[in-house]
Amino acid sequence: MGEFLDHVFHFPTMLFTxxxxxxxxxxxxxxxGAVGHDSFDADMDTDALSLGGVPVSVSVSLVIALAWTMSLSGSVLLAETGTAQGSHRLLAVVLVPASLFCAWRLTRLLVRPLARLFPDEPGPSRIDFVGLTCTIRTRRVDEGFGQAEVTALDGSTALVQVRRSGLDVTAALALGSTGLLYAYDDAGEFFWVAPY
Incomplete structure (x- = not known):
């Protein structure tokens, strides 16, 4: 255990430790729950390093963990070879960028399958329905009651709560008629609808 700690807390592995x-x-x-796993996504672009597709924290964590492992393994191998003191120091210095490069290459391979677990696109939102037409599914729609079926851009449908302004008296919104969702009310969790 003492030899392991000696390698962990001495150059070059101590940098990665x-x-x-x-x-x-x-x-x-x-x-x-103090921070989110994607806390650093807006701060750094990993696509330039070919590490995109996963949150920055995941790719950086993988690079550091792999570089630490490779540096530790290289340090142990250097100690076992019994090289001269000057050569040992030079090889230890070279081990730092070599460990980083190998860790980066391995991380590139690992993030490709992991990218499927982290989709780029945000999930659907109720706000996405604003501006779409809908089909009224209740006998009436007024300031306190109404439901409509709306088709999202991806082809899926949803039954949403709709309300009609009391000031809007143009055409009736009845079962089967078409309406336009023009606003969303966060507090009431419903859409404002007008005849279309």
Whole structure:
């Protein structure tokens, strides 16, 4: 155990050990709900590094964990080879970028299948229905009652609560008629509808 800790807390692995401690603390905060796993997505673009498709925190965590593992393995191998002191230091310095490069390459391979678990597009929202036409599914629609069926842009349908302004007396909205959803009321969780 002492030899393991010696490698973990000495150059070059100590650089990645510090970063790994930060990553572990971050994921503990995610587990307790203090931060979201996608907290850094707006701050950094991982597509340029070919690590896109997953949240930044996932790809960076993978790079750091893999670099730490490779650096630790390389440190142990260097210690076992018994190279001269000067050569050992030079190889330890080279081990840092080599570990990062290998970790980046492995992370690129790992994020491709993981990207399916993190879709790019946000889920559907009620606001997406504003501006669409609907078919009234109740006998009447007034300020306090009404339902309509609306078809989303992806082809799915939903039954939504609709209300009609008391000031709008143009045409009746009855069962089977077509209406236009022109606004959404967050407090009442319904759409304002007008004859179409």
């Amino acid at each position: 510090a970063a790994l401690v930060v990553v572990i603390c971050f994921w503990v905060l995610v587990l307790v």
